Amino acid sequence: MENLSNQSDSILVKLTRGETVVCPRCGKSVILPANPNIEPSKCHGFYCPKCNFMVNWDPMVIVE
Numbered sequence: 001m002e003n004l005s006n007q008s009d010s011i012l013v014k015l016t017r018g019e020t021v022v023c024p025r026c027g028k029s030v031i032l033p034a035n036p037n038i039e040p041s042k043c044h045g046f047y048c049p050k051c052n053f054m055v056n057w058d059p060m061v062i063v064e
């Protein structure tokens with residue numbers, strides 16, 4: 001699990017570029033922006049609607 005933060009960083013990089021990222025936890029959905037009303041490049045939080053996996057620019061709020 002020590003690589004989780006690095007993995008989340010790369011997920012965030014892809015998401016903020018507007019790329020589609022499949023949830024690394026459940027693999028059954030794509031990661032969506034927490035706020036769909038703003039551009040992905042400006043969104044600081046993303047989540048998986050299937051398993052509630054969350055990634056955020058603040059590493060302290062990654063939810064296991």
Ligand SMILES: [Zn+2]
Pocket residue numbers: 023024025026027028029048049050051052053
């Ligand atoms: Zn998931």
